[in-house]
Amino acid sequence: MQVERFSGTGGVTISGLDVRDADEATIAGIRAAVVDHVVAVLPEQGLSPAEQVAFSRRFGGPGEVPFIEPLADHPEVIAVVKEATDGNAPNFGGVWHSDFSFQPAPPSFTFLQAVTVPAVGGDTVWANMKLAYRHLDERHKQIIAGLSAVHSAVGSYSPDRRDLFDRISGMTVDPSADDSDRAVHPLVTRHPESGDEVLFFNRGYVAGIDGWSAADARPLLSRLHHHSTHVRFSIRHRWSANDLVIWDNRSSQHFAMNDYAGQPRRMHRTTCAGSTPDAAG
Numbered sequence: 368m369q370v371e372r373f374s375g376t377g378g379v380t381i382s383g384l385d386v387r388d389a390d391e392a393t394i395a396g397i398r399a400a401v402v403d404h405v406v407a408v409l410p411e412q413g414l415s416p417a418e419q420v421a422f423s424r425r426f427g428g429p430g431e432v433p434f435i436e437p438l439a440d441h442p443e444v445i446a447v448v449k450e451a452t453d454g455n456a457p458n459f460g461g462v463w464h465s466d467f468s469f470q471p472a473p474p475s476f477t478f479l480q481a482v483t484v485p486a487v488g489g490d491t492v493w494a495n496m497k498l499a500y501r502h503l504d505e506r507h508k509q510i511i512a513g514l515s516a517v518h519s520a521v522g523s524y525s526p527d528r529r530d531l532f533d534r535i536s537g538m539t540v541d542p543s544a545d546d547s548d549r550a551v552h553p554l555v556t557r558h559p560e561s562g563d564e565v566l567f568f569n570r571g572y573v574a575g576i577d578g579w580s581a582a583d584a585r586p587l588l589s590r591l592h593h594h595s596t597h598v599r600f601s602i603r604h605r606w607s608a609n610d611l612v613i614w615d616n617r618s619s620q621h622f623a624m625n626d627y628a629g630q631p632r633r634m635h636r637t638t639c640a641g642s643t644p645d646a647a648g
């Protein structure tokens with residue numbers, strides 16, 4: 368297999384293999400590349416849902432998927448879909464987020480395979496949160512050392528979001544989050560595999576700073592958002608059908624572009640269960 372970097376901020380293309388035939392050494396190599404470079408693109412895979420589940424499971428047990436109805440015969444797979452007829456409707460994943468970070472043990476890896484892609488648009492963009500932490504100014508590093516963020520599903524999946532999800536006709540989402548769908552995680556985490564320090568933050572699910580008032584937290588959260596999503600930490604992929612992309616949720620957040628109104632986009636997504644994030648300190 369060949370591993371080639373495609374951007375200076377992270378992201379590798381892994382080619383020359385069919386993941387269905389990957390032996391243990393190859394899986395270990397893919398895993399190491401994702402942990403190191405945050406995002407790996409494996410072109411021309413074209414896995415069936417069953418094959419995607421089997422491949423994902425080689426990286427760990429399945430992650431729990433709340434709110435979103437999975438494929439009928441494949442409970443570990445969700446289809447991330449926007450139909451051509453959905454026009455200017457919002458898209459799934461069109462805010463900066465790290466998958467299900469409101470869970471006590473958020474998913475480690477996400478596997479997203481492109482089934483149908485727009486001729487133009489529909490890219491995914493990631494922020495490398497190892498880099499974002501490394502380049503945070505010392506004053507903010509000191510402020511956030513020892514702080515924890517409250518991650519909540521309420522802003523994205525509470526019942527008052529039903530109208531929004533009803534406009535995404537190709538997905539069935541049951542927005543039923545309540546205050547129990549939350550977790551408190553350190554803002555600076557130690558990556559469990561690489562040992563790197565990470566700014567574990569995303570605007571989509573972080574609802575506050577533990578122990579701080581909303582008013583006190585707002586400027587800090589805004590600063591962390593603007594810093595971490597700056598283009599100098601971003602990795603962007605333009606999809607082709609049958610691309611399989613793997614990313615590390617423990618060191619990234621991501622954003623799905625919604626710039627392809629009138630064209631269909633369909634992806635299949637699986638996740639691996641992760642562990643409770645540990646503080647770096």
Ligand code: SIN
Nearest residue numbers: 447459460491623634
């Ligand atoms: C997601 O946020 O899980 C989906 C990302 C995408 O569709 O590009």
